[in-house]
């Protein structure tokens with residue numbers, strides 16, 4: 001049985017990638033943010049996962065407003081990124097996990113989720129920035145990555161309860177896989193932010209703290225919020241919380257929080273970071 005060791009929630013803003021490219025991690029603006037990743041990386045590399053499942057949103061690189069899958073999953077052997085205009089340097093090819101990806105797809109369909117299956121897909125900053133935060137030297141060639149997209153750009157967006165249940169279905173699929181892989185899941189983006197429109201710049205750290213707390217102890221409570229509630233409370237892009245909920249859904253054991261950080265503002269966001277251990281599964 002493949003095992004999920006834990007879940008990481010992380011910001012994915014492109015400015016992080018640029019700061020890393022320019023070596024700005026220890027400057028006053030970035031110090032508190034990057035400090036949070038030291039214990040995170042320590043845990044990650046101690047676990048030494050074979051597979052990383054990354055929930056992210058495609059911000060328009062592959063799936064624009066004209067064609068927008070609600071849920072999508074990559075089944076490719078390799079993934080490339082592409083320039084989206086943010087100026088992040090290209091990163092080396094990411095290795096896929098075709099067999100486990102297909103197992104997850106089959107199990108999802110069997111259990112009434114019907115994702116778009118992507119045998120070819122380029123991945124954007126939502127995936128590449130958090131992966132680079134775990135591997136600042138970009139030495140991720142030995143981990144295999146499964147990209148999973150959730151629509152956060154075009155309404156209607158999946159309800160929070162659905163994103164959570166989607167994660168649970170993926171967690172069960174991984175645990176039903178006849179392999180001995182060590183798996184870590186990541187949910188990227190958030191927390192409160194809005195990039196354009198009249199409320200651009202809105203940040204609500206009080207609500208973000210509540211979300212971080214509920215992600216540990218009572219994720220079901222978060223699923224009571226509607227998408228409209230989240231837009232109101234956390235801004236239009238605060239809906240990226242759905243990726244954190246999907247990550248949390250994958251953790252089917254006794255979950256404890258090992259680490260948390262919230263730094264605001266970082267670019268336009270409250271940048272959250274959380275490590276959740278999937279206790280009984282180790």
Ligand code: DHB
Nearest residue numbers: 013014059190267268269
């Ligand atoms: C920013 C935040 C995002 O979630 C994103 O996808 C792009 C940019 C930002 O705050 O700069």
Ligand code: FE
Nearest residue numbers: 012189190240
């Ligand atoms: Fe984003």
